[in-house]
Amino acid sequence: MRLKNGDRVGIVGGGPAGSFAAIHLLTLARQHDLRLQVTIFEPRDFERPGPGGCNRCAGILSSRLLRGLKSVGVQLPPDVVQADLHTYVICLGSETLEIHQPDPTRQIVSIYRGSGPRLQQGSPLASFDGFLLQKAVALGAQHLPQRVRIVRREEGPVVHTGRDRFPLDFLVLATGINSRPPLSTAFGYRPPKTALMAQDEILRPASWPNDQVRAHFREPNGLLFGVLIPKGDYLNISLLGKGLTRDSIEDFIAAQNLNQTLQFTPESSLCGCTPRISVSPARRFYGKRWVAVGDAAVTRLYKDGIGSAFFTTQTAMRTAIEHGVSRQAFQLWYAPYCRRVARDNRYGQLLFASWNFILKSPRLMRIWMNAIQAEQALPPREHIHARILWGMLTGDEPYRRLFRLAFHPKTMLDLAKNLK
Ligand SMILES: Cc1cc2nc3c(=O)[nH]c(=O)nc-3n(C[C@H](O)[C@H](O)[C@H](O)COP(=O)(O)OP(=O)(O)OC[C@H]3O[C@@H](n4cnc5c(N)ncnc54)[C@H](O)[C@@H]3O)c2cc1C
Structure with missing residues (x-):
């Protein structure tokens, strides 16, 4: 045929x-x-x-x-690209951890699917x-x-x-x-x-770098992750978790103490939607x-x-x-x-479940953060923990490969070394 x-x-x-x-x-x-x-x-x-x-x-x-x-x-035209993103900042309460782009070949960028937020200023x-x-x-x-x-x-x-x-x-x-x-x-x-997500766009505060994505976890209850993504003059906020509604963005900002940094008021919302993800x-x-x-x-x-x-x-x-x-x-x-x-997504589910498990235990979290900090002294290709997280957050490596790296005896041994 x-x-x-x-x-x-x-x-x-x-x-x-x-x-x-x-x-x-x-x-x-x-x-x-x-x-x-x-x-x-x-x-x-x-x-x-x-x-x-x-x-x-x-x-x-x-x-x-x-x-x-x-x-x-x-070839993406330059005006389609809103930001070249080099760093993920992992925010866990008062602690933050920076994960940098592992190498120049792994470039990621942000774009608008449509022509920008509903209440944007200036031309589309x-x-x-x-x-x-x-x-x-x-x-x-x-x-x-x-x-x-x-x-x-x-x-x-x-x-x-x-x-x-x-x-x-x-x-x-x-x-x-x-x-x-x-x-x-x-x-x-x-x-x-499908699962429900919640999104909004706000003006990017002047102090907010245009090449950093911030990822937040744990709060409010039921949140799997919340990310803030710079896009030119704006900041996209996307949440995945259980029981999300349009109000979840406000709850998230309050729970993560971001009101002041983002200068957020209910009038700050420039768009807003609750789309589904497969x-x-x-x-x-x-x-x-x-x-x-x-x-x-x-x-x-x-x-x-x-x-x-x-x-x-x-x-x-x-x-x-x-x-x-x-x-x-x-x-x-x-x-x-x-x-x-x-099949690869099943490894993804296991990785996100393990990540959630770590998030719930301050002791495991500390061990893992020590391991990330310790590997900074090594050459970039040996930054295994950072690579796993970068891959999970950006989607640019198969989950199965990341899972194998995460549960490799050497990675485990490395974590055990940080048991202090
Ligand atoms: C909140 C959120 C954040 C996400 N973030 C990212 C991200 O950062 N990066 C990433 O890579 N992916 C992301 N995704 C996933 C991404 O949006 C989807 O995987 C992607 O849009 C799939 O493309 P698609 O063309 O299959 O479907 P869609 O993008 O949904 O396109 C479907 C098209 O079909 C049209 N259509 C529907 N019904 C009909 C009909 N009856 N007749 C004619 N046309 C019709 C619609 O108008 C639409 O244009 C995210 C998803 C969500 C919900």
Whole structure:
């Protein structure tokens, strides 16, 4: 079941996964001398500031994604990059610990998914999702600013937008997890499980460095982590934990004693949303002439969802071009990759559970902090504890590798040495 010249491909959703799908598909098609008609259905206007034009995320791009973009010839324009981030400051009550970028090749940056906060001052900022969509269009995709109401299964998939009907030879589902998937029940698709996050944007205080992310833990009750990310004139606050609401941002700032540093008042809030994050893989996410990618399929747990979207779409589109669009092709060439991501997330769950366990014990915390401080005297490549934390916080190393490093006898011995 191979794609042929003139085949119609519909990509539902023009977030990162949708645009990456078009970029990979059109690049590979060109290499195989194949001409496809690619349409991206995306109703969101990324030029609009605030939640209306934004796919709601903290907006850190990992080094593995930046390398991936380079490999397909996509260069981020300077106005899309809001900050070059070099340091994570781990805040544990009154103590802070700085984790620096392990080496220059592991660059991470912050971006806006839309055009900046809802109540921003000045003209709209450059949107990362908008930039990617333009890239896809420049490569030959057509962008249709329409919401897909339903995709039915007839001879092949048929997209209905309410206004028009589009029979397809191949459908790519890239709708993420923050809206109802438009597939009819005939596809059997079961979306991933999700957890709620809370976010807001405030003005960045003048004293706040533009290259440091701050990560807070423990308070208020139920918080897994809260991060403050500089983005040009603004600071993004993103929380993950149990029972979050829009008010959680205020509770977090109060619980972490950040009111004064941030000069926070209820009027400081410039945006605010409570988006969902994926915490499990989807089920039955491919079939004859269709495949789901990005968050709609499987993503890395908590970190680097955009990087995950790049690599799942690359594997799915390579399958479509090189092996065809049958269920068997996706089962053989795409599903194993997705299973690897899901397996890696289990190591991520274990790492975050261990981290939470350490956070609850002042004694373990002290041992671990001593170990981090002690390794500062060693050459950078021997900063194992810092590397594990950098990898967990930025998502630029597989969880499995970090887990093995964390539970390596040498790392354990090193911790034992700091038992004082
Ligand atoms: C609070 C928070 C913070 C995060 N921080 C980071 C981070 O710092 N770095 C990182 O890499 N990842 C982060 N993520 C994860 C990241 O946001 C996702 O992994 C990423 O957006 C997935 O891309 P996607 O294209 O699959 O889905 P989305 O970005 O959700 O895009 C889906 C697109 O589909 C469109 N769509 C939906 N339904 C339809 C329809 N019926 N018809 C047409 N179009 C439709 C939507 O308008 C949207 O544009 C974060 C997530 C959350 C919730």
